[in-house]
Amino acid sequence: MAKKLKGDSFFLSANDLKTGSVVYYNGDDWSEKVDKAKKINRSEIEEYENIAKKFEDECIIISPLFVELNDDGTIKKLRDIIRKNGTTF
Amino acid sequence: MTKVILNKNKVLKNEYFFVDNLTNLTKSNSENLIVTLSQWLDNKNTLSKKKNIGIKLNSDESLSLIKEEISFFKIIQFNFLTFKDGRPFSEAKKLRVELQYTGEVRASGYILPDQYIFLLRCGFNSVEIESEKKKFWLECLKMDTGLYYQP
Amino acid sequence: MYQYSDKDKQIVKNRTREFLSQVKRRIDGNLTEEEFKPLRLMNGLYLQLHAYMLRVAIPYGELSHIQLNKLAEISEKYDKGYGHFTTRQNIQFNWPKLEDVPKILNELADVEMHAIQTSGNCIRNISCDHLAGINNEEVEDPRPWCEIIRKWSTFHPEFSYLPRKFKIAVIASEKDRAAMKVHDIGLKLIKKRNETGFEVYVGGGQGRSPFIAKKINNFVKKRDLLNYLEAILSIYNEMGRRDNIYKARIKILINELGEEKLKSLIESKFKKFADKNLLLEEDEIKKIKNYFKLPINNPIKSSIPVKKNKEYNIWLNQNVIKHKLAGYSIIMVSLKHYNQPPGDATAEQMKKLSIIAKQYSHGEIRVTHEQNLVLPHIKNSDLFSVWNKLSALKLATPNIGLITDTICCPGMDYCALATARSIPISQKISQHFKDQSIQDKIGNIKIKISGCINACGHHHVGNIGILGLDRNGEESYQISLGGSADEKTSIGKIVGPSFSEKELIKAIQTIIETFEKNKKNNEDFLSVFNRVGIDPFKKDLYDKSNP
Numbered sequence: 203m204a205k206k207l208k209g210d211s212f213f214l215s216a217n218d219l220k221t222g223s224v225v226y227y228n229g230d231d232w233s234e235k236v237d238k239a240k241k242i243n244r245s246e247i248e249e250y251e252n253i254a255k256k257f258e259d260e261c262i263i264i265s266p267l268f269v270e271l272n273d274d275g276t277i278k279k280l281r282d283i284i285r286k287n288g289t290t291f
Numbered sequence: 292m293t294k295v296i297l298n299k300n301k302v303l304k305n306e307y308f309f310v311d312n313l314t315n316l317t318k319s320n321s322e323n324l325i326v327t328l329s330q331w332l333d334n335k336n337t338l339s340k341k342k343n344i345g346i347k348l349n350s351d352e353s354l355s356l357i358k359e360e361i362s363f364f365k366i367i368q369f370n371f372l373t374f375k376d377g378r379p380f381s382e383a384k385k386l387r388v389e390l391q392y393t394g395e396v397r398a399s400g401y402i403l404p405d406q407y408i409f410l411l412r413c414g415f416n417s418v419e420i421e422s423e424k425k426k427f428w429l430e431c432l433k434m435d436t437g438l439y440y441q442p
Numbered sequence: 443m444y445q446y447s448d449k450d451k452q453i454v455k456n457r458t459r460e461f462l463s464q465v466k467r468r469i470d471g472n473l474t475e476e477e478f479k480p481l482r483l484m485n486g487l488y489l490q491l492h493a494y495m496l497r498v499a500i501p502y503g504e505l506s507h508i509q510l511n512k513l514a515e516i517s518e519k520y521d522k523g524y525g526h527f528t529t530r531q532n533i534q535f536n537w538p539k540l541e542d543v544p545k546i547l548n549e550l551a552d553v554e555m556h557a558i559q560t561s562g563n564c565i566r567n568i569s570c571d572h573l574a575g576i577n578n579e580e581v582e583d584p585r586p587w588c589e590i591i592r593k594w595s596t597f598h599p600e601f602s603y604l605p606r607k608f609k610i611a612v613i614a615s616e617k618d619r620a621a622m623k624v625h626d627i628g629l630k631l632i633k634k635r636n637e638t639g640f641e642v643y644v645g646g647g648q649g650r651s652p653f654i655a656k657k658i659n660n661f662v663k664k665r666d667l668l669n670y671l672e673a674i675l676s677i678y679n680e681m682g683r684r685d686n687i688y689k690a691r692i693k694i695l696i697n698e699l700g701e702e703k704l705k706s707l708i709e710s711k712f713k714k715f716a717d718k719n720l721l722l723e724e725d726e727i728k729k730i731k732n733y734f735k736l737p738i739n740n741p742i743k744s745s746i747p748v749k750k751n752k753e754y755n756i757w758l759n760q761n762v763i764k765h766k767l768a769g770y771s772i773i774m775v776s777l778k779h780y781n782q783p784p785g786d787a788t789a790e791q792m793k794k795l796s797i798i799a800k801q802y803s804h805g806e807i808r809v810t811h812e813q814n815l816v817l818p819h820i821k822n823s824d825l826f827s828v829w830n831k832l833s834a835l836k837l838a839t840p841n842i843g844l845i846t847d848t849i850c851c852p853g854m855d856y857c858a859l860a861t862a863r864s865i866p867i868s869q870k871i872s873q874h875f876k877d878q879s880i881q882d883k884i885g886n887i888k889i890k891i892s893g894c895i896n897a898c899g900h901h902h903v904g905n906i907g908i909l910g911l912d913r914n915g916e917e918s919y920q921i922s923l924g925g926s927a928d929e930k931t932s933i934g935k936i937v938g939p940s941f942s943e944k945e946l947i948k949a950i951q952t953i954i955e956t957f958e959k960n961k962k963n964n965e966d967f968l969s970v971f972n973r974v975g976i977d978p979f980k981k982d983l984y985d986k987s988n989p
């Protein structure tokens with residue numbers, strides 16, 4: 203899941219297995235609140251990949267991914283912005 | 292992980308052996324042997340003299356390579372490399388319908404209990420599965436109503 | 443309309459139970475996501491960007507008013523109060539919870555509906571002409587054949603783990619309203635010396651490499667249809683590529699193997715191993731046909747209300763077609779209102795349309811592959827009343843076949859695979875060309891928009907096709923011209939480098955201007971394109987020396 207990642211900081215996000223909702227990892231748990239999401243540095247990617255794997259195995263989340271952030275901490279990619287804000291029309 | 296062989300809802304005793312290397316054959320395991328495709332192709336002459344011989348084909352190995360020789364085999368085992376590879380369903384059907392094969396057709400490898408009914412309906416009569424998954428296989432079997440749209 | 447037998451009911455109920463058990467095993471950790479995914483897909487359940495998405499089958503695009511009302515209820519109870527009608531005549535709900543899906547399936551089963559095989563590598567919902575049984579051109583009604591194929595393909599033990607998805611369409615006249623030639627198998631009912639049978643086309647498809655299906659048999663007898671289909675599917679299951687997902691469709695097999703070779707394999711399998719249990723006997727066919735008898739039998743004297751109302755008259759002209767029985771009309775219900783995502787319908791629209799269908803259209807509704815709905819049997823004298831009601835629901839936009847009647851996939855606003863958005867593009871086009879006189883002047887034209895190379899929005903066969911791409915993180919749109927999905931199916935030609943989201947509308951405006959400049963008499967867009975070719979369009983779009 204870390205393949206082709208650019209940038210230096212990220213959020214860890216996924217979908218909740220039972221509801222499908224977009225969730226973010228806040229350091230010990232997953233929540234829909236993006237403002238509580240934990241900022242992750244490039245060097246920590248591997249560590250958080252393992253954390254994501256653990257929650258996947260426990261059937262809490264599916265489809266984990268790293269959300270790339272701009273220097274000012276905002277989300278970089280349109281796809282991730284749509285995941286956060288909902289549809290654009 | 293221990294495996295069991297299921298035939299419908301009955302556990303069968305596994306009567307067959309595999310050997311990685313045919314030169315390791317001893318007296319006790321020289322009959323009731325299931326060989327791989329390459330073992331068969333390389334040692335056809337000696338193997339075809341054995342009484343109870345079976346062959347194991349991986350799901351990406353074509354049945355057509357042994358089409359003329361199926362009468363030698365007591366058992367033909369299709370080993371699914373992934374449950375998503377649906378070729379053995381057609382191969383089993385071909386064995387039964389086109390080649391009139393009446394021996395045992397077994398499924399093994401990475402298969403799901405949710406495929407059980409389809410396997411049986413395509414002509415398989417046994418599956419080799421992990422013993423701890425048995426209850427799911429039986430559950431799926433129980434869900435079968437016998438109502439199908441195909442003959 | 444078809445009605446479930448006890449057997450159908452039990453099979454669907456049982457599937458619901460089976461799915462409940464799969465969901466339970468998934469949540470308990472006894473199925474991994476990798477294992478669950480193909481199983482849930484075979485039941486129409488995707489994971490998209492924001493949530494799960496459930497695709498419900500509408501077999502050959504036909505719905506009863508009771509079913510439509512149920513879809514509305516489900517959208518309110520388990521979703522956000524709307525649904526999206528797709529290019530394969532199905533409906534999608536965008537926000538269901540995994541835990542709710544078994545409940546939804548139960549409610550669907552109550553009205554003889556399901557989500558079986560709406561996705562996954564199996565035989566999908568059969569597409570059909572939305573005017574089946576009610577037009578004058580057809581050899582016979584193709585719907586019974588769709589139903590026969592639906593049954594045969596449902597939970598087929600041999601064909602549920604194919605190399606890739608498999609789509610079949612059935613039409614019955616020279617006119618192709620079902621995009622038959624871009625299906626894996628296209629069947630066309632024809633008459634030869636007083637016997638009806640099928641022309642069989644194989645290997646059409648869109649996606650990354652678009653192909654037009656090739657005719658591999660000029661006449662398959664009715665009774666042999668299922669055996670012939672079995673032969674094709676069996677060869678495909680055995681020989682279709684499994685090493686590369688982009689090369690796994692039968693369109694690639696037929697091209698790699700050659701048409702003649704594939705044909706001879708199919709023919710030999712069919713001739714040698716046809717299963718007599720699959721032969722379709724006359725009385726069986728008749729039994730199915732009986733379900734599809736029209737609810738109206740005789741022409742009547744009924745005339746269209748004459749009103750001075752301008753909007754009503756424009757609508758009559760654009761959205762109403764003649765029924766094969768005199769005195770009746772067919773209403774095309776536009777789901778392309780200028781502010782609505784193409785193909786979306788709200789719960790209120792669905793509920794009220796269901797009441798209209800019950801009152802005026804013998805309870806029947808159909809879905810078109812162009813993402814509109816149809817009220818198939820409207821008495822001429824009712825047209826004004828129905829128009830009034832549809833208008834109030836914003837379901838009478840008089841744009842069927844015009845530039846604002848775009849086909850459009852969900853794109854990046856919903857879809858996990860998307861490379862760009864498509865709905866906002868379609869809305870911009872609608873806004874830009876909204877003026878009725880402009881639309882009328884442009885005439886018949888089909889714009890089709892996909893949010894990625896998978897081509898769910900049929901861009902390859904749009905007169906103007908728009909494909910959304912990702913160019914270094916920016917949305918970018920590639921335009922192709924001259925595609926068509928009708929009886930003269932053609933794949934559009936890429937006109938040149940792609941356009942940014944900002945430039946796109948201007949580019950389309952330029953294309954329309956080039957068309958109008960070259961247009962003679964009443965020619966439509968496609969005729970002009972076929973006559974003048976792509977060069978004038980290229981020149982006007984890219985030649986900077988051009989003023």
Ligand code: SF4
Nearest residue numbers: 851857860893894898
């Ligand atoms: S074309 Fe692409 S973006 Fe559009 S619905 Fe299909 S997969 Fe999604």
